[in-house]
Amino acid sequence: MEDEAKEAIEILKNSKIFAVVGATSNPEKYGYKIFEALKEAKYQVFPVNPKYEAINDVACFPTLRLLPEKPELVVTVVPPEVTLKTVEDCYELAIPAVWMPPGSWSEEAVAKARLYGLKVIYDRCLIITLKILAKIN
Numbered sequence: 001m002e003d004e005a006k007e008a009i010e011i012l013k014n015s016k017i018f019a020v021v022g023a024t025s026n027p028e029k030y031g032y033k034i035f036e037a038l039k040e041a042k043y044q045v046f047p048v049n050p051k052y053e054a055i056n057d058v059a060c061f062p063t064l065r066l067l068p069e070k071p072e073l074v075v076t077v078v079p080p081e082v083t084l085k086t087v088e089d090c091y092e093l094a095i096p097a098v099w100m101p102p103g104s105w106s107e108e109a110v111a112k113a114r115l116y117g118l119k120v121i122y123d124r125c126l127i128i129t130l131k132i133l134a135k136i137n
Helices: 003-014 030-040 080-092 107-115 126-136
Strands: 017-021 044-048 073-076 097-100 119-122
Touching: 003 097, 003 119, 003 126, 017 030, 017 080, 030 044, 030 126, 073 080, 080 097, 080 107, 097 107, 107 119
Parallel strands: 017 044, 017 073, 073 097, 097 119
Antiparallel strands: none
């Protein structure tokens, strides 16, 4: 297994509290699928999206700053320019890791996350990685 895949699995093994920036109530969208996959995997997961008060009976928060607990990992399911802003928020809030699935990352966001000393996983499907982890365990 490549180093990046190992690092992604280690982050999932060692994290308990997640935030999904761009979570949605639309079951067709990736933000919904990631949110649900993390819940099904028994992680504590906070949806972050200013458009919703709740998603499937889970309170939704407009920003990372308003979460009741600090996540160990933030997953971005938003356009790359929003991911860039989210990386800045993670740094300011001392959130140690960010996962940028395909479509949400940019070279600039990855570089900034690394500059800030954040663990960064990018261009890797979180749902597939969860399935790999389930097979390993």
